Each structure stands twice: as structure tokens, then as C-alpha cells.
Amino acid sequence: MSSILEVRDLVKQYPGLRAVDGVSFSIDAGVCFGLLGPNGAGKTTTIEMIENTLDLTSGEVFYKGQPRGQKFREEVGIQFQSTQLLQYLTVEETLKTFHRLYTRQASLQQIIETCQLSDILKRDNRKISGGQKQRLLLALALLNEPELIFLDEPTTGMDPQARRNLWDIVQAIKNLGKTVILTTHYMDEAQILCDQISVMDKGKILTSGTPKELIQRYCPHVTIQLPLSLPAETLQNLPWTIETTPGGHELHAKDAREVLKVLMERDLDLSDISIHSPNLEDVFLVLTGRSLRE
Amino acid sequence: MKKSFERFWSMFYARNMEFLRDRSSLTWSFVFPFFLLFGFSFVFNRDKPPDAVKIAVTGPAAQSWQTRIDGLPQVQAVVIADAAEARDKLAHHKLDLVLDTAQQPPVYQISETAPKGYQAEQLVIRVLERKALGNRAPPAVFTRQSLRGTEVPYLDWFFPGMLGMNIMFGSVFGVSYVTVRYRKNGVLKRLGATPLKPFEYLSAQLASRMFLLMFTTAVIFTGSMLMFGFQVRGSWLALILLFFWGAASLIALGILAAARTESEELVGGVLNMTTWPMMFVSEVWFSLEGSPAWIQQVAQIFPLTHLITGARKVMNDGASLTDVSHHLLILIAMTLVFLSISSALFRWTKR
Ligand SMILES: Nc1ncnc2c1ncn2[C@@H]1O[C@H](COP(=O)(O)OP(=O)(O)O)[C@@H](O)[C@H]1O
Numbered sequence: 073m074s075s076i077l078e079v080r081d082l083v084k085q086y087p088g089l090r091a092v093d094g095v096s097f098s099i100d101a102g103v104c105f106g107l108l109g110p111n112g113a114g115k116t117t118t119i120e121m122i123e124n125t126l127d128l129t130s131g132e133v134f135y136k137g138q139p140r141g142q143k144f145r146e147e148v149g150i151q152f153q154s155t156q157l158l159q160y161l162t163v164e165e166t167l168k169t170f171h172r173l174y175t176r177q178a179s180l181q182q183i184i185e186t187c188q189l190s191d192i193l194k195r196d197n198r199k200i201s202g203g204q205k206q207r208l209l210l211a212l213a214l215l216n217e218p219e220l221i222f223l224d225e226p227t228t229g230m231d232p233q234a235r236r237n238l239w240d241i242v243q244a245i246k247n248l249g250k251t252v253i254l255t256t257h258y259m260d261e262a263q264i265l266c267d268q269i270s271v272m273d274k275g276k277i278l279t280s281g282t283p284k285e286l287i288q289r290y291c292p293h294v295t296i297q298l299p300l301s302l303p304a305e306t307l308q309n310l311p312w313t314i315e316t317t318p319g320g321h322e323l324h325a326k327d328a329r330e331v332l333k334v335l336m337e338r339d340l341d342l343s344d345i346s347i348h349s350p351n352l353e354d355v356f357l358v359l360t361g362r363s364l365r366e
Numbered sequence: 367m368k369k370s371f372e373r374f375w376s377m378f379y380a381r382n383m384e385f386l387r388d389r390s391s392l393t394w395s396f397v398f399p400f401f402l403l404f405g406f407s408f409v410f411n412r413d414k415p416p417d418a419v420k421i422a423v424t425g426p427a428a429q430s431w432q433t434r435i436d437g438l439p440q441v442q443a444v445v446i447a448d449a450a451e452a453r454d455k456l457a458h459h460k461l462d463l464v465l466d467t468a469q470q471p472p473v474y475q476i477s478e479t480a481p482k483g484y485q486a487e488q489l490v491i492r493v494l495e496r497k498a499l500g501n502r503a504p505p506a507v508f509t510r511q512s513l514r515g516t517e518v519p520y521l522d523w524f525f526p527g528m529l530g531m532n533i534m535f536g537s538v539f540g541v542s543y544v545t546v547r548y549r550k551n552g553v554l555k556r557l558g559a560t561p562l563k564p565f566e567y568l569s570a571q572l573a574s575r576m577f578l579l580m581f582t583t584a585v586i587f588t589g590s591m592l593m594f595g596f597q598v599r600g601s602w603l604a605l606i607l608l609f610f611w612g613a614a615s616l617i618a619l620g621i622l623a624a625a626r627t628e629s630e631e632l633v634g635g636v637l638n639m640t641t642w643p644m645m646f647v648s649e650v651w652f653s654l655e656g657s658p659a660w661i662q663q664v665a666q667i668f669p670l671t672h673l674i675t676g677a678r679k680v681m682n683d684g685a686s687l688t689d690v691s692h693h694l695l696i697l698i699a700m701t702l703v704f705l706s707i708s709s710a711l712f713r714w715t716k717r
């Protein structure tokens with residue numbers, strides 16, 4: 073696979089703040105790449121510099137091995153974190169207005185179906201729900217049959233159902249073989265949608281890899297929580313570290329099966345036991361000592 | 367090239383739809399010209415006696431004609447023995463029509479610059495002609511002579527200035543506020559992420575505004591012509607081109623002010639500082655005849671000056687297209703220069 077986008081040493085300096093501080097990465101065609109980080113990490117600043125929407129202080133961006141030009145504008149699709157649209161136009165008129173701006177045009181009908189907009193075509197684009205608006209903005213990013221799609225926080229502010237729905241749409245786009253760059257501060261979103269993840273904080277990329285690799289690298293242990301009602305002495309002489317917290321006794325191990333086997337041998341009541349597999353949230357916690365959503 | 371036009375058209379269409387569906391601004395833009403017209407007629411008509419036209423009769427048969435004419439509704443007729451004196455009064459708009467009975471058929475004279483000349487002609491001559499027909503008397507025949515006024519009445523002089531002023535206010539503010547608002551709320555950012563080019567976007571804004579302005583100008587123009595009997599003595603084509611390119615250059619000026627501004631207050635301030643001086647030195651209200659030469663020179667840098675001066679030459683002095691071609695060329699050049707600078711300076715996003 074060849075790299076469709078390469079970013080070298082990207083920097084954005086605002087007065088008194090280095091919002092992006094030397095970001096580099098490379099994305100292969102067909103991959104869904106995620107920038108995961110808390111609010112203010114510099115995700116939007118980074119992808120807007122790549123999109124050529126924001127001037128970069130220094131660094132280089134290559135699209136298909138070339139500096140970005142008119143071809144880049146024609147071939148990428150962009151969904152901004154927040155944008156308003158032309159007023160007094162219906163959803164359909166908005167789509168058509170943007171569709172006509174491109175030389176390369178996807179089938180409008182297909183996009184309307186993919187993004188589930190058929191029912192609201194005649195509605196004023198300001199009088200639709202948050203989820204519908206997000207789907208419209210996504211549709212605008214697909215009008216030119218883009219090869220590379222930028223999605224900045226595509227599900228922020230959505231209710232759980234609308235979010236799942238949008239994930240399905242993004243999955244469908246991925247299945248068409250498109251390259252997607254998305255930013256998010258939701259670890260579940262990154263885990264479900266992204267093939268490659270870079271974890272970002274304070275303008276820097278802390279680590280990169282597939283979701284699985286990251287978890288194995290930083291959080292190899294599962295956490296098994298046992299109820300406090302279990303007497304402490306019954307848990308003595310176990311080969312794992314045990315912390316007692318207000319929520320229960322926490323036991324960290326590489327493999328949950330072994331722990332369960334031993335506990336069953338001791339004939340303990342396991343009805344209130346809970347097992348927590350590590351996720352990207354834990355990875356972030358290990359890396360920064362802070363939670364993704366502060 | 368074809369694609370570029372398509373992008374322009376897409377923006378032009380969207381902007382027009384937006385404008386036509388925005389009830390408040392639509393109503394305002396279309397109702398305002400009528401208000402202006404109404405105010406205009408009110409200001410200039412209130413001191414005048416309601417509608418009576420003044421006629422003087424001279425020559426040997428003066429007395430009998432005077433009796434006949436004075437009996438007509440809305441007409442006041444007097445006998446003036448000295449024909450030269452009568453003509454002089456006509457030239458100075460103290461009279462609306464002079465009937466000279468020294469010749470056969472009688473000759474009537476009106477002043478082309480007097481708004482009431484036409485009215486007098488309708489109320490007296492046409493009526494006398496019709497009456498003669500009704501009474502089966504031998505038809506009354508008159509010979510028409512028009513008197514070229516030596517002086518253009520203030521109202522006729524002011525009219526092109528008022529049209530220019532209306533075009534100016536309709537151009538610069540509307541178009542610049544829209545663009546600044548779009549920049550603030552991210553619409554421009556979204557558009558900038560497509561292959562759309564600044565020049566395409568800006569010329570679509572210009573065209574859409576032009577569409578509206580030409581309509582409102584036509585309304586005011588037609589209404590005023592009907593109410594006041596203004597005349598276009600020179601080339602109609604020249605006048606239309608002057609209005610068109612005058613509006614284009616003023617819209618382009620508004621676009622320039624909004625090329626990278628991010629606040630409505632700032633762009634409003636800049637434009638007020640431009641439009642008010644422009645209004646004074648462009649002779650909208652007062653002639654600058656006799657004012658220092660440098661003021662008259664400064665006035666030449668403003669598009670409004672060329673629009674108004676050109677329109678006055680055509681309407682008041684009967685100028686042809688060639689007579690005002692330099693004003694037109696300057697307006698076209700200003701439009702292109704303003705648009706090019708705007709395209710070069712243009713920013714889709716906030717800083
Ligand atoms: N125009 C700006 N001027 C100054 N600072 C900015 C500007 N835009 C963003 N920032 C700052 O840059 C940092 C990164 O912002 P952003 O890229 O939006 O973060 P994220 O998208 O990860 O939430 C934040 O601290 C933000 O306050």
C-alpha cells in the first residue's frame with residue numbers, strides 16, 4: 073500500500089501558544105486514521121492545516137507525494153467541526169449548490185441514500201435536528217467522490233442512537249475503500265472506526281498504532297473487581313497485585329481466565345464480580361495521568 | 367472556463383434565493399424606493415399651488431383666447447402684450463406655456479426643462495383641440511415650439527444625484543455585510559474548502575446585488591418620470607450603461623471593504639467613512655462650482671462622481687454616449703480594479 077497523505081513536522085504557533093507542536097504521520101490509502109485526544113489537544117488545528125483551511129506556521133504536507141494544489145481541492149472531502157450553511161436554502165438546494173462547485177461529481181441520489189437525507193430534502197437547512205445536520209455536513213463532504221475524507225469530531229453533541237447511526241454511515245464509506253481521517257475525543261468511536269490511531273495531547277502526538285497494539289503496549293492487564301463483602305483474608309496469597317478501593321478489591325492480571333480459575337478453586341461467591349478490559353481511555357490515562365474527558 | 371461559470375452560477379443562484387426568501391430584507395429593498403419617491407414628491411410639491419398651470423397669451427387675438435383658456439379647469443391665463451417679455455418669463459419658469467396669436471395657426475411655446483410644460487400642453491392645447499372637434503367647429507390648430515431652457519431647474523439637476531445616492535447606499539452596505547457575516551459564521555470557510563475561487567464567489571455576489579439594484583433604480587426612475595415629467599435629453603443607452611457600471615463599481619467597493627474584514631462594525635465604520643465624503647464631493651446635493659480646485663480633483667477618485675456627473679450630462683444636457691464615454695471607462699476600470707484587489711486580498715476564514 074502506498075501513502076496517500078504524508079505530514080512532516082507540522083507546527084501552528086498562536087501568540088503565546090504552540091497549538092500544534094511538530095506533528096508528523098503518514099496515512100496509507102484505504103485506511104481510517106484517527107486523531108484521538110481531549111478538547112484543546114490541537115486536533116482541529118492539525119487537520120485544518122492539512123486541509124489547507126488554516127495557514128501553517130511550518131511543516132510540510134504531501135498529497136499523493138505532491139504538494140497540495142488545485143487537484144487536492146477537487147479530490148478531498150471535508151467536514152468541519154462546526155459550520156453554518158447558506159441561509160434560506162433547503163437541504164436539497166444546499167446539496168445541489170455545493171455539488172455544482174465540483175468537476176468530479178458523485179451521484180447525488182446515492183449520497184442522499186447513504187446519508188439518509190431523503191425525508192428532509194425539502195426542509196430548510198437550519199430547521200433540522202443536530203443528527204440530521206451532521207449527516208448533511210457529511211453528505212457535503214462526499215459530493216465530489218473524494219478519495220480522502222476529513223471528519224472533525226463527527227458525532228460531538230449527538231445522542232447515543234444518532235451517534236451509532238453515523239458510525240454505520242462512516243463504516244459504509246470505509247467499505248467503499250475511501251481513506252478517512254477523523255478526529256474525536258470519544259475513545260469508543262476511535263476504537264470502533266479507526267484502523268490506525270494517533271493519540272494527541274497538548275499539540276504533540278504521544279503514540280501511534282492500531283487500537284489493539286496501543287492497548288497491549290500500555291495496558292496489558294485486565295482489571296477484575298471483587299465486592300468488598302468478600303473478607304480480605306480470603307484473597308491472601310494470590311499471585312496478583314490487589315488494591316482495595318471504595319468500589320471494591322481490584323485485581324490486575326494479564327489473563328482473566330487464570331484469575332477466575334483460582335477464585336473458583338477457593339469457592340468464593342462470584343456473583344458480584346466485574347471484569348474490565350482495558351480500552352483507549354486507559355491508554356490515555358497511562359500516558360498522561362489524565363482522563364480523556366476532564 | 368465552463369466550470370468556472372457553473373461555480374459562479376451556483377453561487378449567484380444561491381444568493382438570489384437567499385435574498386428572495388429573506389422576507390424582511392426583501393420587503394425593505396423593494397419598499398424603500400417607493401418611500402423615497404414619496405418623500406421626494408412630498409418635499410418638492412408642498413409649496414406649489416395644487417396643479418394650476420400658468421399660461422400667457424400674446425398677440426392681436428390675445429384677449430379672446432385668454433377668456434377661452436381661463437375657463438378651462440386647473441388653468442390660469444393672463445394677457446401679456448409684449449411677446450419677448452412673455453418668452454423671458456417662460457424661460458425662467460414663471461410661466462408654463464405661452465400662446466402667441468400673432469401667427470396663423472397660433473404658436474405655443476413650452477419650456478422643455480419645466481416639469482409643468484408637458485402638463486400645460488395636455489391641459490390647454492389638447493383640450494382646445496378636442497373641444498373644437500366636439501363643437502364641429504373648424505379644428506383648432508396650433509404649432510408647437512419648444513424653448514430650450516437656459517437653466518436646469520434644481521429638481522432636474524438633483525434627480526440623477528438622488529438616483530446615484532440610492533445606488534451607492536444599496537450597493538456598498540448590503541454586499542459587504544453578507545460577506546462579513548458569512549466569514550464570521552463559517553459559511554465562507556465551508557465554501558473555501560471546495561474548488562470555488564474568490565473571483566467566482568465575489569462576482570456572483572456582485573451580479574446578484576446588481577440584479578436587485580437595477581430593479582429598484584428602474585422603479586424610482588419610472589415613478590419619478592411619471593410624477594415630475596423629467597426627461598432624458600441625451601442617449602438612453604449611455605444612461606443605462608452609466609447606472610450599470612456605476613452600480614458595479616460601488617458594489618465592488620463594498621466587496622473590497624469586506625475582502626478580509628471579520629466584524630460588521632468595522633466594515634460599517636470603514637464604509638461610512640467612505641460614503642459620506644463621497645456623497646458630498648460627488649455633488650449629490652450641491653454643486654461644487656466655485657469650490658477649491660483640489661476638492662473637485664479629489665472628487666474624481668470616487669465612482670459616485672462619475673456616475674452622477676455622467677448621468678447629469680445625459681439627462682440635463684443631452685449628452686451622447688461618446689460625450690460621457692470617459693466616465694464610463696473610468697467606472698469600468700474601477701470595477702475591475704476593485705474586484706481584482708478584492709480577489710487577491712480575499713480570505714475565506716477568520717484569522
Ligand atoms: N485562532 C486561535 N487563536 C489562538 N488560539 C487558538 C486558536 N484556535 C485554537 N486555539 C487554541 O489551540 C488549542 C488547540 O485547539 P484545537 O485544535 O481546536 O483543539 P481540539 O480540536 O483538539 O479540541 C486550544 O488551546 C485552542 O484554545
Ligand SMILES: [Mg+2]
Nearest residue numbers: 115116153225
Ligand atoms: Mg476540535
